[in-house]
Amino acid sequence: AQKITQTQPGMFVQEKEAVTLDCTYDTSDQSYGLFWYKQPSSGEMIFLIYQGSYDEQNATEGRYSLNFQKARKSANLVISASQLGDSAMYFCAMREPNTGNQFYFGTGTSLTVIP
Amino acid sequence: DTGVSQNPRHKITKRGQNVTFRCDPISEHNRLYWYRQTLGQGPEFLTYFQNEAQLEKSRLLSDRFSAERPKGSFSTLEIQRTEQGDSAMYLCASSFGGTVPSYEQYFGPGTRLTVT
Numbered sequence: 001a002q003k004i005t006q007t008q009p010g011m012f013v014q015e016k017e018a019v020t021l022d023c024t025y026d027t028s029d030q031s032y033g034l035f036w037y038k039q040p041s042s043g044e045m046i047f048l049i050y051q052g053s054y055d056e057q058n059a060t061e062g063r064y065s066l067n068f069q070k071a072r073k074s075a076n077l078v079i080s081a082s083q084l085g086d087s088a089m090y091f092c093a094m095r096e097p098n099t100g101n102q103f104y105f106g107t108g109t110s111l112t113v114i115p
Numbered sequence: 116d117t118g119v120s121q122n123p124r125h126k127i128t129k130r131g132q133n134v135t136f137r138c139d140p141i142s143e144h145n146r147l148y149w150y151r152q153t154l155g156q157g158p159e160f161l162t163y164f165q166n167e168a169q170l171e172k173s174r175l176l177s178d179r180f181s182a183e184r185p186k187g188s189f190s191t192l193e194i195q196r197t198e199q200g201d202s203a204m205y206l207c208a209s210s211f212g213g214t215v216p217s218y219e220q221y222f223g224p225g226t227r228l229t230v231t
Contacts, residue, residue, distance in 0.1 A: 105157035
């Protein structure tokens with residue numbers, strides 16, 4: 001089974017609007033971390049936001065927020081007030097520190113911001 | 116520059132040749148990861164080190180691939196007898212170790228390998 005599932009291969013959003021990128025995960029561990037990374041066309045992976053499995057509040061970092069629904073095993077990324085520079089690939093990832101400590105990545109969502 | 120660096124950034128090689136890539140992690144980080152990424156896919160885990168010890172290696176990794184991290188600092192990834200299917204971006208990342216799940220990975224710019 002896939003550890004991380006991103007079902008939106010491509011998304012479009014109007015500049016200044018908000019957009020939600022979906023991510024579901026699969027784990028039987030109680031302790032895990034969820035991450036979102038941005039990969040612009042230049043190729044470098046940029047860390048955006050982190051949510052821990054024991055965190056009761058949704059994580060926020062500037063215009064990024066993570067909608068964490070533990071019972072549904074979803075960790076959707078919300079980008080508010082989209083900017084042209086947000087156009088990139090976005091990857092959801094999970095770390096299970098007590099089980100091998102690998103990072104598992106989804107297949108990504110390509111976001112295009114339309115002026 | 117205190118980020119993760121990788122060299123070379125691009126490598127073109129002929130099928131059957133050996134190639135070696137280098138990764139210099141963030142100096143305080145004791146964990147180092149190698150990934151492979153093909154077009155339209157997320158990074159695929161290859162292997163990782165804690166200090167100089169290689170703790171895990173993907174079952175997908177053939178024995179043509181070998182990685183080292185002497186002295187727990189920089190790491191090298193060697194691919195022997197390259198095949199066209201090895202063409203990909205090879206990403207290196209580093210992080211703090213331990214069982215705290217919040218330690219994010221910092222990625223290097225990657226080495227793009229093209230096997231002709």
